[in-house]
Amino acid sequence: MKIRQFRYGADNLGYLLYNDKSAVAIDGGSPEEILRFAKQDGLEIRYVTNTHSHPDHTSGNRELLENSGAEYLDFQTLVKTKKIDLGDERIEIFHTPGHTRDSVCFYSPPYLVSGDTLFNGKVGKCFTGNIETFLDSIKILLGLPEETLVYAGHDYVREYMEFIRGLEPDNIHIDKYLEKYDPGHVCFLLADEKRVDPFLRFNDEKIVSILKNRELAQKPKWTGGARLYH
Numbered sequence: 001m002k003i004r005q006f007r008y009g010a011d012n013l014g015y016l017l018y019n020d021k022s023a024v025a026i027d028g029g030s031p032e033e034i035l036r037f038a039k040q041d042g043l044e045i046r047y048v049t050n051t052h053s054h055p056d057h058t059s060g061n062r063e064l065l066e067n068s069g070a071e072y073l074d075f076q077t078l079v080k081t082k083k084i085d086l087g088d089e090r091i092e093i094f095h096t097p098g099h100t101r102d103s104v105c106f107y108s109p110p111y112l113v114s115g116d117t118l119f120n121g122k123v124g125k126c127f128t129g130n131i132e133t134f135l136d137s138i139k140i141l142l143g144l145p146e147e148t149l150v151y152a153g154h155d156y157v158r159e160y161m162e163f164i165r166g167l168e169p170d171n172i173h174i175d176k177y178l179e180k181y182d183p184g185h186v187c188f189l190l191a192d193e194k195r196v197d198p199f200l201r202f203n204d205e206k207i208v209s210i211l212k213n214r215e216l217a218q219k220p221k222w223t224g225g226a227r228l229y230h
Helices: 031-040 061-068 075-081 131-142 157-167 173-180 190-196 205-213
Strands: 002-008 012-018 022-026 044-049 083-086 089-095 104-108 111-115 149-152
Touching: 002 031, 012 031, 012 111, 012 149, 022 083, 031 044, 031 061, 044 061, 044 083, 075 083, 075 089, 075 104, 089 131, 131 190, 149 190, 157 173, 173 190
Parallel strands: 022 044, 111 149
Antiparallel strands: 002 012, 012 022, 083 089, 089 104, 104 111
């Protein structure tokens, strides 16, 4: 499986996951560019879908569907089938409620299209208000291999690295992270995310100390590979 990233708007990122013949468009907010790329590479766009239903992620659906003959995969279909097959290759679907109730992520090793559930440098905002469910969703993603490449729904990298530097100025991984940052192709290893994102390191003694100093709760939310604090 291959991946192609398409930037649109101020910071939105959409994707094609594809093999030699066919493709899935995810959050295709730049339909003209996506259609042009598919034509140039001889790809059939078989499916159009979204990481969640916020309009900045669904804006390209109609144009893509009208000009490709693709099938639209809605949220109910995604969570029911839990997969998309492209020939002999499979994309796994993870239901990750928290940012929205209908948030999903797409995983085809080594690629994770995480939408607004997990950004590069920070987790997404929990608009549902259900923090426990959102933490469970993050736990699913943290269980993936560390060589997983995280492709998010927005490029907020510089903003989030500035926030993290203010929180944890002695984190030596921030500069290394920024050295890897390419605005033309935004992705990072899950291992890199775990080194910089404080929301993924709440079991780290330093982060726990910061929480204590700010009089925030440090109660462990779960145990295992990733113990987050509520």
